[in-house]
Every structure is written in structure tokens, then in C-alpha cells.
Amino acid sequence: MRLHLILLLALCGTGTTAAALSYSLRGNWSICNGNGSLELPGAVPGCVHSALFQQGLIQDSYYRFNDLNYRWISLDNWTYSKEFKFPFEISKWQKVNLILEGVDTISKILFNEVTIGETDNMFNRYSFDITNVVRDVNSIELRFQSAVLYAAQQSKAHTRYPVPPDCPPLVQKGECHVNFVRKEQCSFSWDWGPSFPTQGIWKDVRIEAYNICHLNYFTFSPIYDKSAQEWNLEIEATFDVVSSKPVGGQVIVAIPKLQTQQMYNIELQPGKRIVELFLNISKNITVETWWPHGHGNQTGYNMTILFELDGGLNIEKSAKVYFRTVELIEEPIKGSPGLSFYFKINGFPIFLKGSNWIPADSFQDRVTSELLRLLLQSVVDANMNTLRVWGGGIYEQDEFYELCDELGIMVWQDFMFACALYPTDQGFLDSVRAEVAYQIKRLKSHPSIIIWSGNNENEEALMVNWYHISFTDRPIYIKDYVTLYVKNIRELVLAGDKSRPFITSSPTNGAETVAEGWVSQNPNSNYFGDVHFYDYISDCWNWKVFPKARFASEYGYQSWPSFSTLEKVSSTEDWSFSSKFSLHRQHHEGGNKQMLYQAGLHFKLPKSTDPLRTFKDTIYLTQVMQAQCVKTETEFYRRSRSEIVDQQGHTMGALYWQLNDIWQAPSWASLEYGGKWKMLHYFAQNFFAPLLPVGFENENTFYIYGVSDLHSDYSMTLTVRVHTWNSLEPVCSCVTEHFVMKGGEAVRLYEEPVSELLRRCGNCTRESCVVSFYLSADHELLSPTNYHFLSSLKEAVGLCKAQITAIISQQGDIFVFDLETSAVTPFVWLDVGSIPGRFSDNGFLMTEKTRTILFYPWEPTSKSELEQSFHVTSLTDIY
Secondary structure, three states, X not given: OXXXXXXXXXXXXXXXXXXXXXXXXXXXXXXXXXXXXXXXXEEEOOOHHHHHHHOOOOOOOOOOOHHHHOHHHHHOOOEEEEEEEOOOOXXXXXXXXXXXXXXXXXXXXXXXXXXXXXXXXXXXXXXXXXXXOOOOEEEEEEEEEOHHHHHHHHHHXXXXXXXXXXXXXXXXXXXXXXXXXXXXXXXXXXXXXXXOXXXXXXXXXXXXXXXXXXXXXXXXXXXXXXXXXXXXXXXXXXXXXXXXXXXXXXXXXXXXXXXXXXXXXXXXXXXXXXXXXXXXXXXXXXXXXXXXXXXXXXXXXXXXXXXXXXXXXXXXXXXXXXXOOEEEEOOOEOOXXXXXXXXXXXXXXXXXXXXXXXXXXXXXXXXXXXXXXXXXXXXXXXXXXXXXEOOOOOOOXXXXXXXXXXXXXXXXXXXXXXXXXXXOOHHHHXXXXXXXXXXXXXXXXXXXXXXXXOOEOHHHHHXXXXXXXXXXXXXXXXXXXXXXXXXXXXXXXXXXOOOOOEEOOEOEOOHHHHHOOOOOXXXXXXXXXXXXXXXXXXXXXXXXXXXXXXXXEEEOOOEOOOHHHHHHHOOHHHOOOOOHXXXXXXXXXXXXXXXXXXXXXXXXXXXXXXXXXXHHHHHHHHHHHHHHHHHHHHHHHHHOOOOEEOOEEOOOEEEEOOOOOOOOOOEOOOEOOOOOEOHHHHHHHHHOOOEEEXXXXXXXXXXXXXXXOOOOOEEEEEEEEEEEOOOOOOOEEEEOOOEEEOOOOEEEEEEEEHHHHHHHOOOOOOOOEEEEEXXXXXXXXXXXXEEEEOOOHHHOOOXXXXXXXXXXXXXXXXXXXXXXXXXXXXXXXXXOOOOOEEEOOOOEEEOOOEEEEEEEEOOOOOHHHHHHHOEEXXXXXXX
């Protein structure tokens, strides 16, 4: 057996005193099902599904229809057990605890055949006193109950009134009553994910033994004193004092790079004790603040905190401290009813641009450090600065937030409640309160987290009446809503974290929702708070269908993942858009038809006689449609940041749904399962660029706005070019006079009636020409080259099949693709199959004969492997 043993020692004169011992129970456990007919080894952390797969007892759970085939696993009651010998003398320790960082979800725990406690919350940390039952040789059992069966029992026991929804839509093929169990809500299924209600020990489990006293946790919050113009640090430490006498001593807090050190005298009385310290940073010391990606550095400072206590007991902790302020600004706007809704970081207004994060896998033991870094690096590589951790998943692991701190990714953190009403009986509330208090303590020190939100869409579900509740019964549910999110969750946030704002829901009307008694008649108002917007029927090229709201925190369109991603979990008979597999994998009602309908508004649908070719072309076209739709909508939000039109505007956030996938299936994601970039993600790299020209039409006039996220003003010019589809030479080009683009604004740079533009450019018609434009200074490109289609591409005249060739060369770890085309061609898509990596650009409009694109591999690969896997597709290839 490999021992995971940490012994913390403290020097006291010539001797040593053991402060605490931590013994991990990670590794191999025994797992058996309810009737004992199946027994197997399993890893901790882990889950039953993973153990069965690792032992070869089941296939990959994501293969074909296995989400249905393996439903039996979640309906059984499994037991985890382990026997182990302590490598130290038990009698020498005053207190011994069993610590469970994460149990999924409903379990009874037996230690040496004695029941020591139960768990009912995946999101809580559990500690059980085993001092009186621990021996030299020990046994531990976690007897799980199926979360599906438990949820059904809890729902049935709630006899006073129903708590909807009972079950997910049939198309999701999921389980019922997930709102009655404190577990990852999407594990019972969602409209983009499968139903895998896992069981297992999904985080660390260990034994802690200590004498005198033990530091259970410490956390801190940097606070800026505006009046004194100085930084302070509020530190909180919680101790378990097992000594029969008070324990005195000193605390030394040091931040060397800030030339700060302070000493405190403390005395800890027996029992659970909290120590609160206040550290002042001299105003004469320059403190570098933490900034979001694209706005500055992510400077952090190493801090140590040393407790020198009676009996020669020394306890030392270290942490990275970041300093930043965050304000949610809700104030009147001239020319518009309602209130603003935007964030200031370190006093500077920031446009939040990014996406929504869902769990990266149904099985958390498969979410590695490498995968997290790959996904989060892809966020900043696409010029995003924000992720919303959505309320139907999980509070992410510590490493996720550490990476967000490091990379400058702001986090909108939902509490884990989504698309449902919830019970408020005392047992449920007690479990929620423990969960929320723990998560606040765990996460509050991260500068990346800029807001807490009580839930996802539950205010809207209640007030728009998703569940057809009678008007006379609505007060019951409103009371429950306020009880849960205001009187419990909000109360705990305000008590535990004063360093960032809290809103009750998303979408919500913010301050207006508060004024209306915590539920608003129209939670999706354009005049307050944030909105969620989805419309699959209206033409997504028509920007007038989008809400000119204060903040768009959800919006999007579906697409299919690439064939190389689907191929791994399907067979040849599945490779059709109308196959049983394709219908099974689509969990959004009518989703496949909606994609083809939206694509068909502007593109010719594939009609190859080869079924596989048609399937691949359809996948490609759904990605083209998704990318172009989200581009149009996002650019609309970005250009609306500085204007009020028809009393609406001042949009200060665009977070599309969704960033990542939980499995290989059609979804709203821009990153496929495993991290491969869809066309949308390449488009995001451009439409989230810090400087961007945005083109659009209104009443037959073509406009270009300049959008800047920068802190400073810059002098530049705008170049506008027009190409015919059948010529690589522009038919006309114009360059504006130099102008100053103001930082943090969106302003009109150019306008021209389309008829004048066409006349000026010779033989152009809407169908035969395309417009491209970019910002530059001194012949240096400052923005991506953007474009505007003057007609639907299915009506384009002169668009011909392009011959595109590529010469691949290698420069160090990077590969260079020198492309050459025979014609102007839209949506050029470079693909290297399953080789992990990304291109510098993709899905682009190619208006020049040659173009150089870089490929950044995520794993070692060779030029020959790339050449064998490389394939290029453009829109004309599918016509």
C-alpha cells in the first residue's frame, strides 16, 4: 500500500511537537452493488461508472446509446469499502476526524461497523469525529442510495403541494425530481447532456489527527478603503481547540513583496473558535491590482501566516493574495427608463465578453488538470474575459478558480440551482445552508469571482409561469423562492462575503427585482439587469430581432460537433443526420430541424449522392450557421455599449451559451468534448477582439461602428473594400481620414447607402459583391478583418468552387500552412481530424490569393501526420 501521509512538525527549542497528521484514503477501494452479485475494485476519487469501465465490465458510457443501456447503474445502491492500518499510534492523538471533501451523494457511513453519519449533499464537505471508534486496523464503508430513487422518495414525501418540474422533457431521456436532491442538476439530463446520475466518492477522503488545536480552514478578503485610499486584508481562521485549557500564542502575517508584516496576540478558548485578523497595507506601498484578461496584469502576492501557539505548536499556511475591487453599477441612464447593469473592476467599466461554463464531463474523475488548462486557455485565446459558471452543474474544483485567477478570467458564479422550483422544508434548507456557507469560505479569496448569483432562470420560471401554476397558488411558490434565495442564501452571502455583489437569479432585474419584492413581473426586461435570449425561428442575420438589453448573459444557436469527434462514439450506421443515433443524441426538442431551417435561410443545403459526404457537409453547415448567427448577435451587443436607441441600449456584457461540451452531441457549445475548436470559437476570437469594426445595415444604409475595449484612445484609419465573388482583386477600396478611437466606447465610423456603395463600385449588385473592412495605423493591422454579406449566400452570383491548396512547413513546435486559392471563398475550414490543436484562424472569408495560417499542436505531432489528416472545406464544396 502506498501511504499518503503528511506530518506537520513544529520546532520548539530542541524538541518537536506534532501539530497534525493527515492520512489520505485515496486509491483502491472495493465496490459492490446492492445485492452483492457484483464486486470490483474502484479508484477514489471516482465513481461507479468509471470503475466498471476501468475493469472492462462496461463500454465507454458515451458510446452510441449507452446512456440508456447503463441506466441500471444509477438505479442500484452501491457500497464503497476499504480496510486500512494506521501507520501511527492512535493513543497519542486527542482528536481524530474523518474528512470527506465530496461525496456523491446520498450515503450512510460506517467506521469499524459503527454508523458515524450520513451525507445528502454533493456540494458539501463533511467532517465526522471518529476519535472513539478508530483502531489500529480499521474498516470504512459508504453505503450509497441511488440518487434517482432518493429524489423520487423525497418528492413523494412532499405531500403539501407539488414542486415542479416532475420530470425533464421526454427528448432528454432523463430522470425525475432532481430538484429534491442536492446533486449536480444536469446529471439527471439536460437539453445538451446525458443522464448519468453518478455515485461515488468524487473528491478526497482522509483521516486527520491532532493534539491541542487544529486549523480547520482559513480564508481572506482584500478590502479597499476608499476614504483612506489604502488596502486592508480581512483574514478569518477557524480552529478546533481540543486542549482543556486556553491556548495562547502569536500570529505573524507577512507579504514580503509589499514590505508588510504584522504580529497579533491571540488566545483560543476550548471548542470551535474563529480568529479574525485585520492586516493594513501602508498607503505608501504601491499595490499592483489584479485585472481581467485584456485589461492588465494578474499580479498576485505570496502571503504566509504563522500561528506560534503554546506547547511548541506551530501552524503555517501560505496563499496567493490578489487585490482588486468589483462594483455592480445600477444607476439611471439619460434617455432610457430603468437602470444600468455593468461591472467596474478597479474603478474601470469593463464590458464582459465570454461564455457559459458547464461541467467538462459527466464523470468528474475524467476532468484532468490538463483538460482544465486547455479549456481555460482557449477562453483567453479567443479574447474572452468572463465565464459564467452555470447553476445546473457543480461548484468547480479549486484548480479551475486558480487558473481563472492566473489567466484573468472573471467568473460569474451561480449557486447550484437551475430551471426548477425547490422545496423549503427544514432538512433541505439545513443542507443548502451548509453547502452555501462552505462554498463561500472555499471560494471567496479568488479575485476571479466577481459576482454570486442565486440560481439559473428560476425567477423567470416562476414569474413567466413555465410550470402552469394557478394564480391562487403562486404566493406559496413565491414565498418558497424568497425563503430559499433571499432569507437563506443571500443572508449567508452577506454575512460571509462583503467583497462582491449578489443577485438572486439570472436573468433578473437586479435592483428592480428587489424593489418588486424579490420577484419581478418581467425578469427578462431590456431596461434592467441581465437577459437570456433564444430565438431559432427569426432570421439570425437580422440584428433587429435581438434585445437591446443592458447585459446578455445567455444566447446562442446549436451546431453539431465535427465528424472526428462523433466518430469515436458511433458506428457507420449512425452517420446520417436522420439516423437513430442523430435523433437520440439531440436532446433539444426540434433541434436538428431548427438548425437546418436556420441554415436554409441563407445557404443551400447539402445534396450529395454520397450519404457520408452529406452527413459531413451538414455538420459543417451547422457550424457555419452557428458561427455566423452568434457573430451577428454578439457584434450587435458590442456596438450597443455606448448608445441609447428607442430608449434601449448601454449593453455591457455578452456571454453566449455555451463554452464547452459534456459529451459528443449537438449543442450550443463552441468547444467540442475534449476541447476541439468549432468554427464559432474561431469567430469568437475575432468578434471579441479588443478593437473591432462592426458592419450592419439599417434601412438600406450600410454602417460601420468601431468598438474598443481599450483603456486609452488611439489614432487609426478604417479601410473598406468591396470584392466581387468571382475576383480576387477588389473592385473598389476606400480609406477614411485619421480619427481617434476613444477607449471603452462604440462609435459610428462610416455610413453609406447601399445603392451608393454598389454604384461607386462599378458593376456590383447585392448578390455579386461582398464588403470587408479593418482598422489600421501606419500600415499595421489593429483589428481583425471583418466582413458584411449584402445578400444571402444561396443567392450569390459569381461564387464558384475554389481550388485551395496548402503547403505545410514546421517552425519549432508550430506548423505553418501556406494557403492558395483560385477564387474568393467564404467559410474556409481547415481540419486535421483528431490531431489535438488549434489554428491561428479558421472558418474565414478568403479574399486574397494567398494566406498563411499557423497550427498550434496540443500534443507532439509530425508534419507527415498533419499532411495525412489535413482536409480543407469551403462553402462552395457542398453546393
